[in-house]
Amino acid sequence: VEKGFKAIFNLDLPRYEVWENCRFDVQDEICRIPGFPSSDTDLPGCRARVLEYEPERCWLRCRKDDWPCMETEITIRVEPANASGWPTRVQIEQGGFDPSLFALKEIFETHWLQIVANFRLYLERRVHAPDTRWGPSVGATVRQTPVGLEITNVDEGGFAARCGLSQDDVLIAIDSIRIHDLAQLWTVLALKKAGSKMTVSWVHGRKSFDATESL
Structure with missing residues (x-):
């Protein structure tokens, strides 16, 4: 997160x-950038203030x-992928995040993948992806490992604590x-309602456990 995020992809357009x-x-100097989330309005994309705009180079830097x-910088560059001029290469970056967010690396990496997919959807199809639906919390923070999500902190009194996770x-x-991964966890939780029963399976050391509690 401290170094920001960057994605590069080619389009046959x-x-x-x-x-x-x-x-x-x-x-x-105000525009909206597709794919980026916004909590201020019901409009798609995010509101951005243009800092540099060079249409001849197809280059845009905005805040x-x-x-x-808010206040992070978004940079977009569109250029030929090679000397033949085809396909078209897109590079998008976001940086300047607040240091308080640096510990949330896994969460931001997963969000970034969603942003890039939604941004690319608009470039290719001129369609805005619907806003992400969020479900109840499991009451724990996690980090990605090769075998799944490892619990890094458990909220007192939350779902995970009541189930016995540590x-x-x-x-x-x-x-x-x-x-x-985190994207799968968010998808499953988005289909749940607060107060509904949910069964969770986990590994503690070399033993597996299951528990059912209300969200």
């Missing part, structure tokens, strides 16, 4: 068509003007659905 789709709802991650345990499944 003309360069200037891609460039035109990189922003919308332009009003002087996010709404939450979450630090260094590895979350295995929810309602018999194998959980490999």
